[in-house]
Amino acid sequence: MNTRTLTLAAAALLGGLAVSAGTASAAPLAISTVQTDPFLVTTVQMTRMERRMMERRMMERRMMERRMDRRMERRRMERRMDRRMMNRM
Numbered sequence: 742m743n744t745r746t747l748t749l750a751a752a753a754l755l756g757g758l759a760v761s762a763g764t765a766s767a768a769p770l771a772i773s774t775v776q777t778d779p780f781l782v783t784t785v786q787m788t789r790m791e792r793r794m795m796e797r798r799m800m801e802r803r804m805m806e807r808r809m810d811r812r813m814e815r816r817r818m819e820r821r822m823d824r825r826m827m828n829r830m
Contacts, residue, residue: 787795
C-alpha cells in the first residue's frame, strides 16, 4: 500500500512538471499547482494595447456596478414613496 501511494505521488509530481515545463505565463501560478523551477516559467510583458484593454474592461465593470447600485437605490426609493402614498390614502 505504501509503495503504491509513493509511486502515484511520484507519477503525479513528474506529470505536473512535464505539463508545466514549457508554459509562458503573465500571471502567477495558482496555489494548487506544483511549484516548479523559476527558470522554466517565463513572464511575458504586456503591450500598451493589452494594458489599455484591461483598463477598459475594469472601467466597464465599475460602471456596470455603479449602474446596478443606482438602479437598486432608485427602486428602493420608489417603493418607499409608493408605500407612503398608500398609507396617506
